[in-house]
Amino acid sequence: MTGRLAVAHYLAGLSLAAATVLALDTRTVPMHVTAHGRPPTAALPTYTVPQRIRGFGADLPPGAPFPEHGTGRWRIVPGSTTATPTAIPYTVEVEEGITLREGDQPFAAQVHHALVHPRGWPRKGYTFRRVDTNPTLRIRLTAQNTAREQCGFDLPYDTSCRIGDTVYLSAPRWFRGAHTYDSLTAYRSYLVNHEVGHFLGFGHEPCPENGTPAPVMMQQTLSTANDELAQLSGEVPPDGKTCTPNPWPR
Known part of the structure; x- marks a missing residue:
């Protein structure tokens, strides 16, 4: 997810989207953290977030x-791979203060798997090689509050983002995934491919046809339904189309 999701934008589009989304249960979610991840000095109003059947919902599972x-500092996970000279050099990094139960290397291996998988960006002509120094791209596992500082928190959801040559992967999402995915492994592949897609210059996309696999550049962390994304971010039309989760570029 790139940029900040403006609450005012959300509220402005709410009435239009609500007319197209039927039979929604709601619950009240407090806006308890500011865009920069700091507690507000005064209580903020609450608003309702639409909730639907299992498989939807932008909150953290x-x-x-x-x-x-x-700490705001990252350690590079050592390791390099061979590839063609035109492959994009990248590092895998973990924020200091994050301890992974099985160590850093399994995290790096999952990132690499997503980047070199034949169903991933290589099918679109993009190849990658892992390096220890002089990267063109940095992929960083980032603690919750640091991710909020970097990516913004205008809506009360944990998100990842790409800023310049750096992808910040939200640790809450890496550890828990999203309601849209039953498989944490598949979601992690989506997370890497989506944010790297922003690095490659691709923007967000809506669900093109009802029941088809979602584009990898759809905001699947939040929803695979255009109606819900229209309410949450205002970036897609509320046209009733809902896709199935998909971690790979189409």
């Missing part, structure tokens, strides 16, 4: 504990 705070 329950699950394993995740690192909330980091």
